[in-house]
Amino acid sequence: MVEKISNWIKDYANKYSIDTLVIGVSGGIDSAVVSTLCAETGLDTIVINMPIKQSQGEIDRGSEHMTWLTQKYSNVKPITINLNNTFESFLNDFPFDGGKMAEANTRSRLRMVTLYHMAAKFGGIVVGTGNKVEDFGVGFYTKYGDGGVDISPIADLMKSEVYLVGKELGIINSIMTAPPTDGLWDDTRTDEDQIGCSYDELEWAMTYEGDKSELGPRDIEILEIYNKFNTQNKHKMDPIPVYQNV
Numbered sequence: 001m002v003e004k005i006s007n008w009i010k011d012y013a014n015k016y017s018i019d020t021l022v023i024g025v026s027g028g029i030d031s032a033v034v035s036t037l038c039a040e041t042g043l044d045t046i047v048i049n050m051p052i053k054q055s056q057g058e059i060d061r062g063s064e065h066m067t068w069l070t071q072k073y074s075n076v077k078p079i080t081i082n083l084n085n086t087f088e089s090f091l092n093d094f095p096f097d098g099g100k101m102a103e104a105n106t107r108s109r110l111r112m113v114t115l116y117h118m119a120a121k122f123g124g125i126v127v128g129t130g131n132k133v134e135d136f137g138v139g140f141y142t143k144y145g146d147g148g149v150d151i152s153p154i155a156d157l158m159k160s161e162v163y164l165v166g167k168e169l170g171i172i173n174s175i176m177t178a179p180p181t182d183g184l185w186d187d188t189r190t191d192e193d194q195i196g197c198s199y200d201e202l203e204w205a206m207t208y209e210g211d212k213s214e215l216g217p218r219d220i221e222i223l224e225i226y227n228k229f230n231t232q233n234k235h236k237m238d239p240i241p242v243y244q245n246v
Contacts, residue, residue: 001161002168005153006040011125011150013043017235020044020124024146026183027061029175031129034153035065036169039073048115048123049080052087053245054183055056061174068172070155083110104184108122108145113120116148125150133199137206137224139233140182140195147236158206159199196225 008194013021021038025031025047038045046101047069049062077127087110089101101163115126128149133156134140154162159180166176179190180199192198197205205226 006037010041018125020122021127022046022119022124023127024111024113025062032065032171032175033162034129039076045076045134048110050079050083052083056190058183082212084183091121100153105142107184112145112148127142128152130155131157133202139236143236158203197222220226
């Protein structure tokens with residue numbers, strides 16, 4: 001799978017005469033796997049750590065991963081862009097408090113803008129880091145934030161498959177063992193804290209086709225959580241509605 005995905009990235013880049021791949025590194029497994037798959041292509045790979053008032057552990061894991069990448073691949077260029085002041089300046093321009101969820105999404109969108117700015121500077125494309133559970137199951141991403149990308153190499157991989165690829169690639173242990181988090185909050189809340197299910201449970205819910213009457217209370221709860229997120233986030237996962245002038 002490592003070879004297939006890295007070749008898919010390289011084939012796409014060659015088809016459209018793209019020389020540079022730009023990836024945001026968060027300190028999580030998804031971005032670690034994608035950035036390494038990009039490095040495997042041999043193309044210039046720019047990995048960017050973009051801290052915005054998040055836990056130091058996440059920032060440190062991202063930096064540790066970038067160091068590991070540069071030691072292993074000569075085509076990797078690491079960049080750290082601290083967006084704390086940009087974020088604060090953005091919020092200070094508003095005469096009202098938009099709320100914590102709006103602020104979390106703004107962090108993600110500032111990172112997207114940063115990635116595309118760098119992609120334009122270096123003549124590259126932005127490579128997405130979303131997996132299948134997030135992108136097509138529960139829609140656990142920010143519209144026009146981390147959902148704003150040019151290609152998605154692991155969007156057809158379940159989270160468990162991403163970990164298998166990470167193991168094959170030799171991703172550092174601190175990332176392999178870290179609880180998944182979106183890095184959009186001031187605290188250390190995990191994805192499971194926000195969703196109410198683990199990724200293993202969500203994967204089960206995505207593929208379950210049996211009779212609910214055979215399930216226990218927790219399994220029913222998992223299905224309800226999955227269906228709630230899947231329904232409320234359809235606007236992210238479906239194409240933008242377009243009025244048909246007929």
